[in-house]
Amino acid sequence: MNARVTGAVLLSTFFVAAVGSGSYAAGGNVAQGKVLYTNLCLRCHGVDGKGDAYMKFNPPVADLSAPAVQSKLDGALMKAIHDGRKDSAMGAWKFVLSDEEIRDVTTYVRVLGSHTNRKLP
Ligand code: HEC
Secondary structure (H helix, E strand, O other): OOHHHHHHHHHHHHHHHHHHOOOOHHHOOHHHHHHHHHHHHHHHHOOOOOOOOOOOOOOOOOOOOOHHHHOOOHHHHHHHHHHOOOOOOOOOHHHOOOHHHHHHHHHHHHHHHOOOOOOOO
């Protein structure tokens, strides 16, 4: 088996293990995260996180379900949520959310990344 195949097998094993056990990255409360997301983020990022809600901006709203976002570490996503993005519509949520709430909503963002494989809670 070459290295690429081994890597893919290892990755999918990890993915199945993570989803199958019901644990999510970022370690937050997924139900609480969904409530926060629905109330605060959905109007821009959309129900599926694809950034196709009715609010349009330049630069465009990030597709949170995309590999480009999901491949980032939890810390990077939490920083983007905490501090916002300069010169964009993505505000700094540190003024609204506690660190724990930012963790919860990040956990839900991970669910958006896996929604094609499983039903949303
Ligand atoms: C007013 C519209 C708006 C709202 C509300 C909003 N976002 Fe965003 N978000 C954006 C835009 C626009 C970007 C892309 C910014 C950029 O291009 O740098 C973005 C980017 C992000 C990113 C970075 C993605 C990456 O590429 O790393 C994350 C994570 C994120 N948003 C999560 C959230 C969460 C969680 C909430 C709710 C707490 C939220 N956003 C609310 C508009 C919004």
